[in-house]
Amino acid sequence: MPNAPTWGYGGASYLGPTISAKRGVPIEINAQNDLGPHPLAFAIDPTLHGAMSEDATSPRASLHLHGGNTEPGSDGHPEDTFLPGDGKTYHYVNDQEATNLWYHDHALGITRLNVMAGLAGFYLLRDDWDTGTSDNPIGLPAGQYEVPLVIQDRMFTEDGAMDYPAGPLKIWSPEFFGDVAVVNGKAFPNLDVDRGLYRFRVINGSNARVYNFYLSNNRPFFQIGGDGGLLNAPVSLTRLILAPGERADLLIDFSNEASGTKVILKNTAPAPFPDGPRSERKGGLPLKEIMQFTVGSALGFTPLIPASLRATPIIPLPAPVKVRNLSLVEIMDMEADEPLMALLNNLPWDTNEIEQPKVDTVERWNIINTTGDTHPIHLHLVQFQVLSRQKFRVEDYLETHYEDLGHDAYGSHPVPSADPFLIGRSRKPDANEGGWKDTVRANPGEVLSIMVPFGGKAAPGVPFGQSFVGDYVWHCHILEHEDNEMMLPYQVVA
């Protein structure tokens, strides 16, 4: 088969160069739109907000640095797009903790297709502590033993082009799930490894698929960092759930494997997550194998797993100055019994009823998921802490507050609290969610509470330094949802 028609950044045929940046050293990136006809033109749905049939031949682009504490004019706002022949210069101040950021396209209504075509890349931010060099004071693997892995799922036609099946009601599909695992742009790849410890910088760069990873040798591995930086201490895992947009900084030890051993990175998550069909026979599209590691005879990097990871431990944020309630709502076509769209706060993208947090304050956001699926919720600009999750009585809440739930019946704002409907006890976040995050799983039937510092001076210990005011967005990182209204503007105000 020929290569699939794809897009890339910076001359790459797919994805883009890994950008290595350092805290305290600002950089500029000039993005020039040289895109030709869209490889996924057939999947453009001009009925979605922002999308237009001209995107097939003259595609819009917008560059977003995911997880970046970025000034508003350089954040890659979905409506701040530029056409072929035009460009835009982005300023990244790089004033935040070392971590694995990533850049990807964010053009309104076609983000899912631009990212699928290949518009994504790594942005490894280093600092004086997590230097990325072999003499780093933490004792982490570096050089050839630090490997970025962006995990995506794709589907191909018989002539090798990327496929994107249409949805049941319109061209837009409620979620894309592929049957081929693509890692760093290669289908079901193999990586030859030495007998030693590796640091894998993992991005879930899939459109909609949530993974529940494990290793075929069933050995534990260690998560040392999340979206926004290192955890306080390594967390030993045998399973790792990772939703679209989330990152995991992992240590995997191959030093106890015999030469010639093949270890497969596998996945048990159903799609949609967490309650989709688990087998193809039941209509599901599971993706059981992701990639393979082949262990060689050479001895690699063989220190112990570090006991602690940070120069200064993460401390809980102080009490919030404001509590906001936010809802995730699915709008169904009642006749077809198929999803039409999902909304935040039961409001459309072009609403004026937006959240306006005050700069340098801490807020608590209670995200009330009334839908049947997990949605990875991403806030631009900030890194936040996960406080708790708690079940609530979804039907009672909807009947009380969203009786006229439907396409044209938008919700009241501010969103009503779900507190009277809470059941059971609140649960702490998973151990590997104990660090700074910018994308977090909101599970069905749960209220997810996060603590968000809207500025570098909001509290002691905030992992970023700048206090920007201006226009940003928050959204579901299932790209099909984001492209169809599950995204809202928000504004940090002085």
Ligand SMILES: [Cu+2]
């Ligand atoms: Cu969603």
